[in-house]
Amino acid sequence: MTTTGEATGDATGGADRAPIRAVFFDIGETLINExxxxxxxxxxxxxxxxxxxxxxxxxxxxxxxxxxxxxxxxxxxxxxxxxxxxxxAGVPNGFGAEDLYFDARRCLAGLRAQGLYVGVAGNQPVQAAEQFAALGLEADVVGISDVWGVSKPSPEFFARCAAECGLPPGDILYVGDRIDNDVRPALAFGMRAAFLRRGPWGHIQHDERALRRCTFVLDDLVDLPALVERHNAP
Incomplete structure (x- = not known):
């Protein structure tokens, strides 16, 4: 089950129905169950x-x-x-297909089917690049912080996301489970944000003001493609 709420304002607090043209996803506890x-x-x-x-x-x-x-x-x-x-010892750290959240693959595919740019970008070690590539998810770019040389919550991380898709920040939705690393810095950079309430950070962290500024607040990713499609409808 998904519960969602769409905010009435953008990162500057004003009403904004401009379309979302790119969606970037955090990795840990957003796409990957840790x-x-x-x-x-x-x-x-x-x-x-x-x-x-x-x-x-x-x-x-x-x-x-x-x-x-x-x-x-x-x-x-x-x-x-x-x-x-x-x-x-034969028990390496990392993730595989068994750690992928049930809704991740369909969500990314659903957004790409709408013609949106879909990116994945999170704070992960270099080895995660190969591990993520093995999952075969539909994404236009996969950004790994230790590969990029910049990590969240740095504004440079979100600038790199914008540069990868070639779009202004206001056209980009960043989806993550952390208010401190995902929601606040994305909004501060001028992006839209979707807060995903799952994993430890998603249930422990709380900031009502930040959540009111989110475009979506989600319990899972099941309905995100439909929500974005509805947001973008003329």
Whole structure:
């Protein structure tokens, strides 16, 4: 089930029914379900999964990050070192087709069928480029922060998205699950934003003012193509 709400104003607060011509998607907890990814980290560190995820929620609620979570359970945690060790042990970090959210493939295809530019751009390591390409999703561009050399919430990240599609920010909708990394910076850059309420950040973070400025607020991606089509209707 999807619950949606369409805002009455754009990033500047004025009414705006100009068409959406490009849609960019975050990756983690927007297209990729990271639940099993965190579960595999818990297994690797020898921590019960429910304990690991409970601590993640507590850290996010107080402004912490997933890196703080790993540091908590293993002081002095070195991400690069641990990823190498996991790869050598045959349990590499990353994602695959089994981690793709059920609605991701159809949503991207539905938007492209409308003639829209569809991009994927998120904060991910270099290895994610190959992992994402293997999914075979319909997208005009896939932007990986560690490949681009710029990450969210930097304005340069959103400028790169706009440059990739060759459209002004106001014609672009950015879809993500985080208010701090997705919604606020996209709006600040002049883009439209869709907030997706799933994953830990999507349920823990809250900013009513930012949500009122969103073009859409979603529980999943099922109805997004229809919502965009309706928004763009003459």
């Amino acid at each position: 639940g099993e990814i965190y579960g595999r980290w818990a297994d690797w560190l020898g921590v019960p999964r429910h304990t690991f995820l409970t601590k993640l929620g507590a850290l996010l609620a107080t402004g912490g990050t997933h890196l703080d979570l790993l540091e908590y359970f293993r002081p002095g945690f070195d991400l690069d070192k641990e990823e190498r060790r996991r790869a050598e």
